[in-house]
Amino acid sequence: MSYDLTGKTAIVTGAAAGIGAAIAEELASAGATVVIADLKQETAEAQVAVIERAGGTALAVAADVSNPKDVEAMVAFAVEKTGGLHILVNNAGIGGPDVSTGDYPLDAWHGVVNVDLHGTFYGLRYAIPEMKKAGGGAIVNIASMLGAVGFPGNPAYVAAKHAVVGLTRNAALEHAADNVRINAVGPGFINTKILDTNLDEAGKQFLKDQTPLGRLGEPADVAALVGFLVSDRASFITGSFHMVDGGYTAKLPQRRADIAPARSRHCRRAGRHRRSQFDNHLSDMLPEGTGAPWMKARGPDPASPQGPGLRPTPI
Numbered sequence: 001m002s003y004d005l006t007g008k009t010a011i012v013t014g015a016a017a018g019i020g021a022a023i024a025e026e027l028a029s030a031g032a033t034v035v036i037a038d039l040k041q042e043t044a045e046a047q048v049a050v051i052e053r054a055g056g057t058a059l060a061v062a063a064d065v066s067n068p069k070d071v072e073a074m075v076a077f078a079v080e081k082t083g084g085l086h087i088l089v090n091n092a093g094i095g096g097p098d099v100s101t102g103d104y105p106l107d108a109w110h111g112v113v114n115v116d117l118h119g120t121f122y123g124l125r126y127a128i129p130e131m132k133k134a135g136g137g138a139i140v141n142i143a144s145m146l147g148a149v150g151f152p153g154n155p156a157y158v159a160a161k162h163a164v165v166g167l168t169r170n171a172a173l174e175h176a177a178d179n180v181r182i183n184a185v186g187p188g189f190i191n192t193k194i195l196d197t198n199l200d201e202a203g204k205q206f207l208k209d210q211t212p213l214g215r216l217g218e219p220a221d222v223a224a225l226v227g228f229l230v231s232d233r234a235s236f237i238t239g240s241f242h243m244v245d246g247g248y249t250a251k252l253p254q255r256r257a258d259i260a261p262a263r264s265r266h267c268r269r270a271g272r273h274r275r276s277q278f279d280n281h282l283s284d285m286l287p288e289g290t291g292a293p294w295m296k297a298r299g300p301d302p303a304s305p306q307g308p309g310l311r312p313t314p315i
Ligand SMILES: NC(=O)c1ccc[n+]([C@@H]2O[C@H](COP(=O)([O-])OP(=O)(O)OC[C@H]3O[C@@H](n4cnc5c(N)ncnc54)[C@H](O)[C@@H]3O)[C@@H](O)[C@H]2O)c1
Pocket: 013, 014, 015, 016, 017, 018, 019, 020, 037, 038, 039, 063, 064, 065, 066, 091, 092, 093, 094, 115, 119, 142, 143, 144, 145, 186, 187, 188, 189, 190, 191, 192, 193, 194, 312, 313, 314, 315
């Protein structure tokens, strides 16, 4: 099955890395002119170069999606440079520290919600009027499988991603008559660069074992679905929430008896044990310090572009 996005302008936020970069490449390979929006102009330009080397067309713009003025300017840039806006992928997102609700730092809460939820709203708020002028459009909000289920230790992220799904449904109802389709996608464990650098082989194997299809997702797995959803092949799809999680959320929760042997094996391999807060939960089965950063971020991360206490890579 193929689709054609020739003549369309698409904005992808957080497109300099990971899932966003793969989505931008997918849309460009289908013929769209893609605006690569990310925090830094240099990293956005580097991704433009990747797309141009592959024969596509792309433009770079620096935008922090948690700042409504940046998002307004990002949309204006796309329209001014290409003449209109037809596609938006609200992909930029961050995780947060691994802390339970009763102790969750207020600044981290606001930081995560500002990017993951407010950033998505700002994208809708400024893109939809331009899509109406263009006669219609398609928007995909990258939520997470954690927009459908809880994950102990990630209250801000889980709440924000659930809210993104609700916002998707509401906006889809409001703008169906404008011919603007709006859908959400829920990636599971996706093999982005940061997961690669933060998980050892045992940790990755553990996540694979938790996934019915037996592997981590690749950014291209998410991009393939997003490309379809923004194309005319999906012209009867709006207000939907689609998982790309290898079957993870289709499972019943595991019983402690089922997972205890796996945990012991894993901890033995890692050569350490720790007392877990959620003894029967996936995140507790990863060895301390080697867990995926969205689960295991402990304490401030001064290097984060979002500021101390926040991690750039969520699930
Ligand atoms: N990787 C996973 O396993 C996974 C799983 C489920 C959902 N997701 C979602 O997919 C999206 C992308 O995740 P990823 O794994 O590719 O992350 P990533 O950290 O690899 O890439 C995120 C990109 O977004 C940019 N970014 C961060 N904050 C931004 C901001 N305020 N404004 C503009 N750009 C910003 C970063 O600079 C980076 O280029 C996120 O919304 C995330 O919640 C990821």
